[in-house]
Amino acid sequence: xxxxxxxxxxxxxxxxxxxxxxxxxxxxxxxxxxxxxxxxxxxxxxxxxxxxxxxxxxxxxxxxxxxxxxxxxxxxxxxxxxxxxxxxxxxxxxxxxxxxxxxxxxxxxxxxxxxxxxxxxxxxxxxxxxxxxxxxxxxxxxxxxxxxxxxxxxxxxxxxxxxxxxxxxxxxxxxxxxxxxxxxxxxxxxxxxxxxxxxxxxxxxxxxxxxxxxxxxxxxxxxxxxxxxxxxxxxxxxxxxxxxxxxxxxxxxxxxxxxxxxxxxxxxxxxxxxxxxxxxxxxxxxxxxxxxxxxxxxxxxxxxxxxxxxxxxxxxxxxxx
Amino acid sequence: xxxxxxxxxxxxxxxxxxxxxxxxxxxxxxxxxxxxxxxxxxxxxxxxxxxxxxxxxxxxxxxxxxxxxxxxxxxxxxxxxxxxxxxxxxxxxxxxxxxxxxxxxxxxxxxxxxxxxxxxxxxxxxxxxxxxxxxxxxxxxxxxxxxxxxxxxxxxxxxxxxxxxxxxxxxxxxxxxxxxxxxxxxxxxxxxxxxxxxxxxxxxxxxxxxxxxxxxxxxxxxxxxxxxxxxxxxxxxxxxxxxxxxxxxxxxxxxxxxxxxxxxxxxxxxxxxxxxxxxxxxxxxxxxxxxxxxxxxxxxxxxxxxxxxxxxxxxxxxxxxxxxxxxxxxxxxxxxxxxxxxxxxxxxxxxx
Numbered sequence: 001x002x003x004x005x006x007x008x009x010x011x012x013x014x015x016x017x018x019x020x021x022x023x024x025x026x027x028x029x030x031x032x033x034x035x036x037x038x039x040x041x042x043x044x045x046x047x048x049x050x051x052x053x054x055x056x057x058x059x060x061x062x063x064x065x066x067x068x069x070x071x072x073x074x075x076x077x078x079x080x081x082x083x084x085x086x087x088x089x090x091x092x093x094x095x096x097x098x099x100x101x102x103x104x105x106x107x108x109x110x111x112x113x114x115x116x117x118x119x120x121x122x123x124x125x126x127x128x129x130x131x132x133x134x135x136x137x138x139x140x141x142x143x144x145x146x147x148x149x150x151x152x153x154x155x156x157x158x159x160x161x162x163x164x165x166x167x168x169x170x171x172x173x174x175x176x177x178x179x180x181x182x183x184x185x186x187x188x189x190x191x192x193x194x195x196x197x198x199x200x201x202x203x204x205x206x207x208x209x210x211x212x213x214x215x216x217x218x219x220x221x222x223x224x225x226x227x228x229x230x231x232x233x234x235x236x237x238x239x240x241x242x243x244x245x246x247x248x249x250x251x252x253x254x255x256x257x258x259x260x261x262x263x264x265x266x267x268x269x270x271x272x273x274x275x276x277x278x279x280x281x282x283x284x285x286x287x288x289x290x291x292x293x294x295x296x297x298x299x300x301x302x303x304x305x306x307x308x309x310x311x312x313x314x315x316x317x318x319x320x321x
Numbered sequence: 322x323x324x325x326x327x328x329x330x331x332x333x334x335x336x337x338x339x340x341x342x343x344x345x346x347x348x349x350x351x352x353x354x355x356x357x358x359x360x361x362x363x364x365x366x367x368x369x370x371x372x373x374x375x376x377x378x379x380x381x382x383x384x385x386x387x388x389x390x391x392x393x394x395x396x397x398x399x400x401x402x403x404x405x406x407x408x409x410x411x412x413x414x415x416x417x418x419x420x421x422x423x424x425x426x427x428x429x430x431x432x433x434x435x436x437x438x439x440x441x442x443x444x445x446x447x448x449x450x451x452x453x454x455x456x457x458x459x460x461x462x463x464x465x466x467x468x469x470x471x472x473x474x475x476x477x478x479x480x481x482x483x484x485x486x487x488x489x490x491x492x493x494x495x496x497x498x499x500x501x502x503x504x505x506x507x508x509x510x511x512x513x514x515x516x517x518x519x520x521x522x523x524x525x526x527x528x529x530x531x532x533x534x535x536x537x538x539x540x541x542x543x544x545x546x547x548x549x550x551x552x553x554x555x556x557x558x559x560x561x562x563x564x565x566x567x568x569x570x571x572x573x574x575x576x577x578x579x580x581x582x583x584x585x586x587x588x589x590x591x592x593x594x595x596x597x598x599x600x601x602x603x604x605x606x607x608x609x610x611x612x613x614x615x616x617x618x619x620x621x622x623x624x625x626x627x628x629x630x631x632x633x634x635x636x637x638x639x640x641x642x643x644x645x646x647x648x649x650x651x652x653x654x655x656x657x658x659x660x661x662x663x664x665x666x667x668x669x670x671x672x673x
Binding site for chain 1: 562563564566567568569570571572573574581582585586588670671
């Protein structure tokens with residue numbers, strides 16, 4: 001639909017191994033992310049899809065190590081450009097933010113400081129030599145499709161689409177290895193969404209960063225992503241390539257409308273009381289239309305090959321055999 | 322700056338006027354040394370409680386004179402101290418009149434005064450006080466003390482409040498606890514009594530300059546606590562804003578986020594708070610001087626000019642010009658309040 005997709009050379013930019021994140025609630029630790037396995041390669045656009053509350057944003061924030069205070073990384077590793085960033089100090093990680101990894105947020109208006117004009121925003125984002133900045137800011141601002149006059153303007157004077165472009169320019173100015181876009185189009189209308197997606201795609205092809213694109217719109221993900229990860233209750237249940245293979249996981253099928261959800265066993269409490277008891281049975285057990293007695297035990301994420309995988313006993317074992 | 326003035330004018334004409342009024346007033350008080358017609362402690366021994374001089378253009382014979390002039394006055398009724406004019410000689414108002422030698426800005430000495438009349442007549446624009454000193458000169462000279470104390474005091478307490486409130490709010494935890502307990506201890510005491518007891522800790526026989534700095538310190542020490550508390554509250558809420566998260570995601574340091582992103586966002590409040598608290602400092606100085614604990618005679622301040630009227634009920638009927646210092650405090654106060662209200666709107670980019 002958009003420009004040509006290429007996965008590029010297979011250089012791993014981000015690797016997440018067996019990540020567990022929990023929220024501390026008094027003395028209890030409530031699991032938020034369970035057993036996350038993910039890797040993102042240079043030049044790809046990885047879409048992360050899931051319901052609200054499935055842990056997409058938490059995953060993004062743990063990659064940039066900006067989790068809210070009550071959240072902790074319990075175990076697992078995050079490796080960013082061959083640097084392990086779990087367990088290193090705040091000072092060290094600060095040097096990586098913006099340079100190696102930068103983030104584009106959901107509601108662009110709220111993420112721009114109302115007191116500063118766009119020029120100041122770009123200057124604050126830029127980590128390099130101030131002398132280069134004056135040329136670079138024009139280059140970046142035209143690259144995201146804005147005119148240089150916008151530099152002297154204040155955030156509230158811009159439209160939502162323009163604000164989002166400014167945020168993209170801020171993320172882009174240091175030429176990071178990976179850009180995390182956390183639902184960047186949620187606050188925008190359909191046409192602006194298309195423009196922003198197109199812009200992100202252009203940037204990906206030109207600068208070749210890895211992109212982690214978080215959305216709850218599966219159709220958008222299918223039409224843009226080189227790979228798609230489906231999240232459910234704090235787990236990645238499936239990673240697949242949208243144009244090459246059909247997804248197999250029952251949850252993905254439901255999302256894509258291939259099959260109907262199993263309503264019989266769901267009570268409100270099982271839906272509300274999420275992210276618990278994951279050790280005892282498959283996380284999708286209650287809602288799964290294809291469940292078997294075998295599913296009544298812990299299921300881990302299984303890599304089918306280098307880039308795709310599934311968390312389901314039925315399909316995971318099939319491909320392994 | 323031009324933008325700022327334009328916006329201020331657009332926001333309200335009254336606040337625009339207030340702004341220029343205050344600027345001019347501060348300039349006048351800064352150049353008080355040059356503008357006064359008499360030295361602040363020069364006494365006309367024979368003219369206590371002299372009412373404001375009448376300035377004439379037309380003499381007794383009905384002739385008009387381009388140069389305004391005054392008549393010499395003499396005591397008409399020694400009990401009620403009423404004065405009458407002696408119409409025999411005209412004393413035209415002159416510029417650059419000779420008088421007793423004085424210091425200007427502590428730098429050079431001069432015998433020239435900007436305006437005045439020949440002896441033995443005197444020109445008292447606002448009358449004289451108990452010792453026959455010119456109130457106009459004393460008010461002008463006193464404004465230097467009163468207005469500069471307020472500005473310096475406000476700046477000190479503003480900086481203190483910003484630092485404490487910012488640190489407490491941003492870092493939270495034990496920093497917050499310790500700083501806020503200190504602030505609460507300061508706030509527990511009624512500020513006026515705290516001011517008095519702080520002043521009582523120091524000896525009374527200090528030089529004027531020492532007293533001046535002591536008062537600045539006392540006033541700002543009292544003023545910063547409330548400001549710190551409110552700034553802490555604002556920082557607590559601002560640090561949860563998304564743009565702070567965005568700033569962190571850009572890899573900015575805590576220091577930079579606090580100073581460049583969080584504290585500037587409290588300015589809409591603090592600038593208003595500052596302009597509104599300036600009168601508080603003028604009143605604080607006046608209150609101390611009124612009780613004889615502030616600026617000591619013969620140095621004038623608005624407070625001790627007012628204090629000379631305390632316990633002297635006759636002043637209100639017989640020499641109301643002694644209360645002019647109060648009127649000046651009132652005018653400055655009103656203008657600062659108007660300006661403070663306007664600044665909050667004018668300095669917020671969202672209203673541009």
